[in-house]
Amino acid sequence: MSVRSKVIEAIQQIAKEQQVTLPALSDDLSLQETGFDSLAFAILVARLEDETGVDPFTISEDAAFPATVGDFVRAYENVPA
Amino acid sequence: MSPPEIFALRNHLGTELTGRTLSDAHDVVSLTDILSQTVLGGRLRELSGRAVLLKLSDQLRSGVAMIELDGIARRMLLCPPDLNPAHLDALIADAGIDAVVTDEPDRWAATGVSLVVIAQLPLQPADPAETERATEWLMLTSGTSGVPKVVGHTLEALTGAIVAEGPAKGPAPVWATFYDIRRYGGLQIFLRAILSGGSMVLSDPHEALPDHVARLIARGVSHISGTPSHWRKLLMSGSAAQFKPGYVRLSGEIADQAVLDGLKAAFPNSSIGHAYASTEAGVGFAVNDGLEGFPANYLGNRNGVEMKVVDGSLRIRSTRTAHAYIGRDAAALTDSEGFVDSGDIVELRGDRYYFVGRRGGIINIGGLKVHPEEIEAAINRHPDVLMSRAKSRRSPITGGIVVADVILADGTDQARAKEIRDQILDQCRAQLASHKVPAVIRFVEALDVTPAGKLARTDA
Numbered sequence: 001m002s003v004r005s006k007v008i009e010a011i012q013q014i015a016k017e018q019q020v021t022l023p024a025l026s027d028d029l030s031l032q033e034t035g036f037d038s039l040a041f042a043i044l045v046a047r048l049e050d051e052t053g054v055d056p057f058t059i060s061e062d063a064a065f066p067a068t069v070g071d072f073v074r075a076y077e078n079v080p081a
Numbered sequence: 082m083s084p085p086e087i088f089a090l091r092n093h094l095g096t097e098l099t100g101r102t103l104s105d106a107h108d109v110v111s112l113t114d115i116l117s118q119t120v121l122g123g124r125l126r127e128l129s130g131r132a133v134l135l136k137l138s139d140q141l142r143s144g145v146a147m148i149e150l151d152g153i154a155r156r157m158l159l160c161p162p163d164l165n166p167a168h169l170d171a172l173i174a175d176a177g178i179d180a181v182v183t184d185e186p187d188r189w190a191a192t193g194v195s196l197v198v199i200a201q202l203p204l205q206p207a208d209p210a211e212t213e214r215a216t217e218w219l220m221l222t223s224g225t226s227g228v229p230k231v232v233g234h235t236l237e238a239l240t241g242a243i244v245a246e247g248p249a250k251g252p253a254p255v256w257a258t259f260y261d262i263r264r265y266g267g268l269q270i271f272l273r274a275i276l277s278g279g280s281m282v283l284s285d286p287h288e289a290l291p292d293h294v295a296r297l298i299a300r301g302v303s304h305i306s307g308t309p310s311h312w313r314k315l316l317m318s319g320s321a322a323q324f325k326p327g328y329v330r331l332s333g334e335i336a337d338q339a340v341l342d343g344l345k346a347a348f349p350n351s352s353i354g355h356a357y358a359s360t361e362a363g364v365g366f367a368v369n370d371g372l373e374g375f376p377a378n379y380l381g382n383r384n385g386v387e388m389k390v391v392d393g394s395l396r397i398r399s400t401r402t403a404h405a406y407i408g409r410d411a412a413a414l415t416d417s418e419g420f421v422d423s424g425d426i427v428e429l430r431g432d433r434y435y436f437v438g439r440r441g442g443i444i445n446i447g448g449l450k451v452h453p454e455e456i457e458a459a460i461n462r463h464p465d466v467l468m469s470r471a472k473s474r475r476s477p478i479t480g481g482i483v484v485a486d487v488i489l490a491d492g493t494d495q496a497r498a499k500e501i502r503d504q505i506l507d508q509c510r511a512q513l514a515s516h517k518v519p520a521v522i523r524f525v526e527a528l529d530v531t532p533a534g535k536l537a538r539t540d541a
Contacts, residue, residue: 017506018515039447042478043520050521057477065478 003077027070054079089152089212098278105141106285119207120145120200131180136160140262140283142200152212158219159263163532168228175408222360231407232360241401242364253279259307265360266333270306291320306330308534309340313468316343332356335436335454338373339461362421363401374435396420446516447479459512463505465493470528485519
């Protein structure tokens with residue numbers, strides 16, 4: 001499974017658990033518009049760390065938190081293996 | 082001639098009740114004849130009026146030595162088996178120790194302790210001793226890092242709850258505990274066995290659980306006590322099938338509804354009770370209605386135990402609490418009104434108080450305080466869960482999140498893991514505030530339990 005589909009699947013799973021109705025997940029969608037609160041993002045980052053072994057937001061000190069879904073996915077894709 | 086008002090352990094023993102024993106995995110000693118025998122090689126006289134450190138490698142000799150020393154020594158300090166040897170010097174100084182009872186005399190040859198007495202089996206014949214004084218019992222607190230605190234008790238305070246309950250009905254009980262009798266929870270059971278005219282079966286840290294249970298059955302154990310973690314371990318092992326104790330007791334940790342129900346299912350004909358006690362606060366109360374928590378009307382003055390809740394924490398005043406922390410820099414044990422602050426946080430729901438956790442065990446989730454025990458209780462309600470541990474994990478988004486390690490019941494189909502995880506999360510969401518719901522649930526084979534029988538929380 002690609003990194004992208006892992007990320008999207010995790011977002012959908014958490015949306016289901018948190019009873020958040022997601023809009024269509026395009027790369028341009030701002031993270032704010034997903035309806036996720038900070039707790040939902042914290043859960044997402046923790047689960048993706050368990051699944052992929054990386055937490056791109058802790059590795060790099062100056063990494064700005066992404067603004068869009070596309071930025072978020074790329075943060076995981078761009079981590080050197 | 083002993084002063085009539087002082088009762089020592091020896092005054093609860095005598096030849097009128099036959100067949101009483103104290104046993105471990107290797108030896109059996111007769112409690113009926115114990116007053117005319119010695120584990121101290123007949124050197125009890127030398128320990129009269131001394132401050133004695135009891136440092137033995139087994140519980141059996143420790144128990145016999147306690148019986149001999151009580152009423153003779155000025156004070157005795159009980160060392161649990163997991164005591165860090167590096168802390169011994171500080172404890173010896175704090176307690177003013179001037180004698181040691183040991184089975185490893187070589188270790189003490191080069192120390193400043195002037196009197197070293199060897200405890201040995203088999204017991205040897207000796208003249209019965211007379212009670213001389215009320216010995217001060219010193220115990221160590223558990224669960225703290227650094228040098229443990231020394232807590233001072235009297236036998237009267239230690240046995241207050243046992244005496245208040247009155248003599249046991251029916252045949253003399255055979256007590257057992259998963260605890261070590263050199264800790265408060267285990268000592269309570271040892272004292273119950275002595276005062277009730279019964280017998281006691283000691284635990285052995287090196288014995289496999291099925292062997293231990295076989296020994297409990299063979300010795301006819303009727304009353305048994307342990308922490309919820311001890312009991313979950315027994316329920317997990319599947320070795321409890323032939324064991325039919327009359328009374329099952331839990332203490333030392335929060336007894337949640339899941340473990341109470343699990344024990345009721347495993348021991349349908351037993352009375353099951355959970356007791357609230359701590360090394361400092363003594364025995365507070367026992368709850369025997371099969372439900373977690375305790376009735377709100379236990380607050381106030383009840384059977385000589387006064388309880389109140391201050392800032393969410395249970396405070397207790399009674400004659401059963403310890404009387405002081407011992408040592409030069411010892412903090413006050415009670416508040417100005419004589420109440421011991423237990424540090425156990427309770428919450429009133431309806432007409433019952435529920436334990437939610439330890440004040441010192443709070444984890445911080447995005448600035449909100451969370452008791453891991455409260456989350457574990459919610460997880461443990463799932464029928465396929467045997468045991469769980471919640472802890473915080475650092476998060477770059479919120480600072481911290483809750484994660485939980487969960488042990489599933491034996492024989493749970495691994496294919497159902499995802500389904501069970503979703504059910505646990507649903508259940509937690511229904512019962513807990515959203516920040517307390519675990520972000521991640523991991524299924525594990527085992528969880529660490531401390532030597533005191535409590536779920537290890539060191540990395541929480």
